[in-house]
Amino acid sequence: MSLRSEHSRRSILAGMGIAAVGLTFGLEGCSKEKTAVAGGEEAKLNFYTWDTYIGKTTLSDFRTKTGIDVNMSLFATNDELFAKLKAGNPGFDVIVPSNEFVQRMSQADMLMPLDHAKIPNFKNVEPAFVNPEFDPGRKWSMPYTWLVLGIGYRKSKVQGVPDSWKYLFDSDQYKGRIALLSESADVMRLGARYLGHSVNGLDQATIDQVTAMLIKQKPNIKAFHEDNGQDMLLAGDVDLVLEYNGDIAQIMTEDPDIDFVVPKEGSLLNSDCLCIPKGAPRPNNAHAFINFLLDGKVGAEIAETISYPTPNAAARALMPESYRNNPVIFPSGVGFDKSEFGKFEGAEQQSAFETAMTKIRAA
Amino acid sequence: MSGENWRQERKTLLATLGPPLFWLTLFFLVPLAVVWAYSFGRNVGLTEIEISGTFANYAQAIQPLYLGIFFKSMLMAAACTVICLIAGFPVALAITFAPDKAKAWLLLAVMLPFWTNLLIRTYALIAVLRNEGYINLTLGWVWKQVGLVLNVPPFVPLEMLHNNPAVLFGLVYVHLPFMVLPLYAALDRLDRSLIEASLDLGAGHFRTMMLVVVPLALPGILSGVLITFIPALGAYLTPDLLGGPDSQMIANVIERQFKRANDWPFGAALSFLLLYLTFVMVAVQALIQRRRGAR
Numbered sequence: 001m002s003l004r005s006e007h008s009r010r011s012i013l014a015g016m017g018i019a020a021v022g023l024t025f026g027l028e029g030c031s032k033e034k035t036a037v038a039g040g041e042e043a044k045l046n047f048y049t050w051d052t053y054i055g056k057t058t059l060s061d062f063r064t065k066t067g068i069d070v071n072m073s074l075f076a077t078n079d080e081l082f083a084k085l086k087a088g089n090p091g092f093d094v095i096v097p098s099n100e101f102v103q104r105m106s107q108a109d110m111l112m113p114l115d116h117a118k119i120p121n122f123k124n125v126e127p128a129f130v131n132p133e134f135d136p137g138r139k140w141s142m143p144y145t146w147l148v149l150g151i152g153y154r155k156s157k158v159q160g161v162p163d164s165w166k167y168l169f170d171s172d173q174y175k176g177r178i179a180l181l182s183e184s185a186d187v188m189r190l191g192a193r194y195l196g197h198s199v200n201g202l203d204q205a206t207i208d209q210v211t212a213m214l215i216k217q218k219p220n221i222k223a224f225h226e227d228n229g230q231d232m233l234l235a236g237d238v239d240l241v242l243e244y245n246g247d248i249a250q251i252m253t254e255d256p257d258i259d260f261v262v263p264k265e266g267s268l269l270n271s272d273c274l275c276i277p278k279g280a281p282r283p284n285n286a287h288a289f290i291n292f293l294l295d296g297k298v299g300a301e302i303a304e305t306i307s308y309p310t311p312n313a314a315a316r317a318l319m320p321e322s323y324r325n326n327p328v329i330f331p332s333g334v335g336f337d338k339s340e341f342g343k344f345e346g347a348e349q350q351s352a353f354e355t356a357m358t359k360i361r362a363a
Numbered sequence: 364m365s366g367e368n369w370r371q372e373r374k375t376l377l378a379t380l381g382p383p384l385f386w387l388t389l390f391f392l393v394p395l396a397v398v399w400a401y402s403f404g405r406n407v408g409l410t411e412i413e414i415s416g417t418f419a420n421y422a423q424a425i426q427p428l429y430l431g432i433f434f435k436s437m438l439m440a441a442a443c444t445v446i447c448l449i450a451g452f453p454v455a456l457a458i459t460f461a462p463d464k465a466k467a468w469l470l471l472a473v474m475l476p477f478w479t480n481l482l483i484r485t486y487a488l489i490a491v492l493r494n495e496g497y498i499n500l501t502l503g504w505v506w507k508q509v510g511l512v513l514n515v516p517p518f519v520p521l522e523m524l525h526n527n528p529a530v531l532f533g534l535v536y537v538h539l540p541f542m543v544l545p546l547y548a549a550l551d552r553l554d555r556s557l558i559e560a561s562l563d564l565g566a567g568h569f570r571t572m573m574l575v576v577v578p579l580a581l582p583g584i585l586s587g588v589l590i591t592f593i594p595a596l597g598a599y600l601t602p603d604l605l606g607g608p609d610s611q612m613i614a615n616v617i618e619r620q621f622k623r624a625n626d627w628p629f630g631a632a633l634s635f636l637l638l639y640l641t642f643v644m645v646a647v648q649a650l651i652q653r654r655r656g657a658r
Contacts, residue, residue, distance in 0.1 A: 079622035086410045108409035176522075180608075184623060221608045223525040236495045237524065347406060347625060354624035355428075361611040362432050 041282045045289055047072045048081065049096040050272070053145075055301035062292050068285050085110055089279035093286040099134040099271045100185070102141045103344040111140045112276040118287035121294035124314035129271065134341050141273035142290050143311035145246075148269050148331060148339055149186060150262040152230060152248035157239040163335065165194035165263045168242055170213055175220040177239040179232050182224035184357035185350065186268060187214070189342050190242070193265050200343045204352060211356045215363040224361070233258060244270070246308040249328040260328045266338025271311065402631035412627055420632035429616065429633065433640075436612040439527075439602075440595035443534040447542040447591050448584070450535070455546035456576075459553070473543050481537065485604050488533055492523040492605070499523075525607040533601040538594060542587045549583020550576070582652060589648050593641055613637060 043066075047059075051074045059070045073092075075081045078101045084090065085105070097105060105111050116122060119142065122130075129143040151162050157177070162168075168178055169191055180187055189199040191210035202210075222238050229241035230251045248260040274293060276286045292298055299315025309329050310316050316324055323329060344350075402421070404414040423429070458469045476484060491497045499520040506518040523529060553576065561571040577584070599614035613633065620630030 077622065079625070082625070083622065104409060110410070184619075218608050223607050226603065235493055237493050347409060351624050351626055354619055354626070358432070358611070358616055358619070359428060361609055362428060362435075363609070 041284050043068045043285075045070045045094065045282055045285045046092045047094045047289070048075060048084075048092040049094075050074065051076070053096065053272075053306055055298070055305045058293070058298060058302055061298065061301075062289060065292070066285075066288060068288070070289065085277055089277045091281055092277050093280045093282050094289055095275050095277050096144055096272050097141075097275060099132070099141075099269075099273060099341050100344045102273050102275060103134045105275070105277075106135070106140045107344070110278050112278050112280060112283060113139050114142065114276065114290070115287060118284075119291045119294065121291045121296075124294055124296055124299070124312050126311050126313045126316075129311040132271070132341060134271075134343060135273070141275045142294060144272045144274050144293065145306070145308040146269060146271040146311050147244040147246050147309065148262055148336065149181070149190065149242060149244055149267050150248075150260055150331070150335070152233050152241045152243045152251075152258060152260050154233060154236075154239045155257050155259050161259075161261050162240060163261050163264050165190060165265055167240060169194050169217055171217075172220045174240050176222050178221050179223045179225045179229050179238040179241045180221055181229065181242045182226055182357075184353040185342065187242075188353045188356060189268055193267070194263075199266075199268055199340050200345065202345075202349065207352055207356050211359055214360045218360065218363060245328050245331060249326065250307060252328060260331070262331045262333065262335035262339065264335045264338075266335055266340065269339050269341045271341070398631045399635060401628050402635050404628045404631075406626060406628060409625070420629045421636070423629055424632045424636055429613075432611065432613050432616055433636070436596055436614075437640075439531060439534065439612060440592050440598070442531055443538055443595045444542075444588055444592045446531070446535045447539050448588065451539055451542035451546055451587070452584075454539075455543050455550050458543075458547050459550040470544075470547070473540050473547075476537075476540060481600060484537070485533060485600055488536065489524060489604065492529060492532075494520040494522070494524070496524070524605060525610075527607070527610055529605040529607075530602045530610045530612075533605045534595050534598055537598075537601060538591045541591045541594065545583050545587040545590060546580065547583075549580040549587075553579055581655070585648050585651060589644060593644065596640070597637060 045068050047070050049072060054072070059072065063069055075084065078098050081095060081097055082101060082105065085092070085095070089110075102111070116138070122138070122142065125143055129146070131137060132143075135141050151165075151168060153162055158174070162174075167174060168180060188202060188207055188210050191213060192202050192206050193199050195206070195209060195213070197206050223232070225232055225241070227243075227247075229238075229243040230247040232238050233241045233243075233248075234251045234255055243260075245260055245262075248258065252258050252260070274290045276283055276290075280286055293302070294312060296312065296314030296318055299310055299312035300318035303310045303312075303315055303319055303323065307323065307329065310319075400414050401412055403416050403418070404412045405417055405419065407413045454473070458466060458473070461469055489496070493499070502521065503518045506515065509515055557575055557579070558571055561575045562568070566574065596612075597614045598612055599618055602610045602612045603615055614637075617630050617633045617637070620626045620633065624630075
């Protein structure tokens with residue numbers, strides 16, 4: 001679902017299987033005595049996350065503080081994470097699924113409920129993320145980052161601000177200069193949103209309506225990108241691209257001619273969360289690690305490295321002005337206010353989205 | 364005496380065949396059987412697959428939508444194979460007639476791309492073909508030089524990426540060695556005195572090629588065609604990265620069933636349809652070979 005620039009940039013490595021190898025951090029200081037943590041668990045932790053999605057010193061800081069060695073493995077998509085845990089937990093203690101997959105995995109009984117008593121730093125979380133619809137009461141997950149989909153565009157090649165989904169889905173004004181994300185669910189939900197529906201609760205009639213619209217629009221679309229839309233925009237292959245704000249924020253530092261807008265119809269929010277998968281061998285260490293990541297200073301260090309929006313109020317307060325008030329990292333306005341999280345509404349709907357996308361591409 | 368010998372040889376045979384057979388069974392046939400079983404199953408909840416013996420997945424897979432994609436993939440693979448054959452035959456011929464020293468180097472040059480990962484090579488192609496890629500930058504520069512002398516309209520980059528020709532180009536680029544190597548193997552075994560005889564007896568070069576070389580090299584051509592067509596038919600990375608909105612091939616659809624759609628039974632059914640197609644093609648090739656052998 002939420003593949004971001006860094007994931008996609010490193011998909012070369014991911015494709016080569018390097019990512020799957022898993023990198024062990026913190027082995028350089030083996031002389032240090034390992035202190036046992038609560039529950040007498042082994043001082044180890046298996047962390048399964050996205051590539052380049054952690055602060056530079058976060059893991060070594062955690063080891064210094066608790067003596068727990070974090071063994072980090074990487075996945076490239078939520079589907080990969082889901083597929084890996086589908087047949088049972090192979091030994092991961094903490095995973096980082098996106099909101100829709102938090103819902104999917106909790107429904108599939110793949111997650112362990114969180115013990116809030118062990119996560120006092122939950123108090124640092126912004127109010128908007130304390131009780132989200134996809135995880136009422138934060139029973140299964142803690143927020144790590146969040147993102148919003150919108151239109152990244154090249155200012156010099158576009159008239160005004162393309163502040164509507166119309167320019168991507170229903171107009172030939174920018175013929176051949178548009179790239180859409182190839183995620184069927186995202187495209188279907190946003191298409192429905194443009195047609196005046198909610199991003200959730202799509203029925204077959206709505207899906208068909210969006211499919212027809214996109215088949216009509218297809219001659220104007222240059223490509224469905226595999227979340228490398230920001231690269232295509234930067235390289236000048238296209239001038240408008242459906243992407244996440246974090247991705248566009250990163251390339252804006254390289255090219256001042258690029259900007260980002262959340263269309264006025266509203267968009268899709270996305271939040272990557274920290275969860276403990278069922279069957280995790282070291283749940284106490286896992287809770288300690290999640291609590292550590294939610295610490296203000298630790299969160300700020302992470303945000304500094306990965307520059308994604310943080311749902312951590314304490315961390316944001318510690319960040320410099322250029323991050324805190326960046327209008328792309330923290331968008332505001334009518335489109336953003338109307339944005340919602342996508343809900344997981346059953347395997348049938350997922351299949352229907354996918355069939356629709358196959359139809360659009362085959363048309 | 365001879366019986367003992369046979370028994371001994373059988374032991375040797377078992378000892379040599381045993382490990383690879385075991386390997387093949389455990390890591391190829393068993394997983395394949397599991398996927399085959401999935402193709403007769405259905406999703407129960409989000410994580411379970413019940414093998415119910417249903418044919419629903421195959422019924423879904425032979426809907427016009429998916430048959431159309433199969434057909435398109437076969438068309439792409441066929442076009443790729445034809446181009447590879449036309450481009451690869453002269454190359455294989457040139458290597459055959461090259462001096463022995465050069466031969467080794469030329470063969471190495473053909474195989475060199477295999478030393479680099481396919482994904483890396485595909486990304487390199489993107490860098491070459493994109494609007495601000497190396498080809499367009501070069502053309503743009505030349506255009507600018509011309510513009511200094513003549514009055515020409517501004518340079519419009521050629522659209523070489525994100526369309527079907529780009530996919531075809533990528534497929535040919537990737538699969539050309541698969542064609543050249545079997546062709547070379549066949550041509551190298553050719554009895555050159557036959558070619559000389561043909562030329563001596565008055566046939567031109569082209570006639571000699573078509574009436575002597577090609578028929579003799581036919582087994583090599585057939586295996587080259589097969590070994591190019593089959594992987595091209597299942598190509599997944601190339602259409603994904605170089606293709607446009609309508610460049611999907613069957614492997615892309617299959618991949619999405621296993622990942623995004625989380626519909627393994629349907630993905631398994633599509634995979635096995637592809638496998639059956641491949642079986643048919645291998646069988647046809649074997650049949651042609653046998654008929655030639657009988658003649």
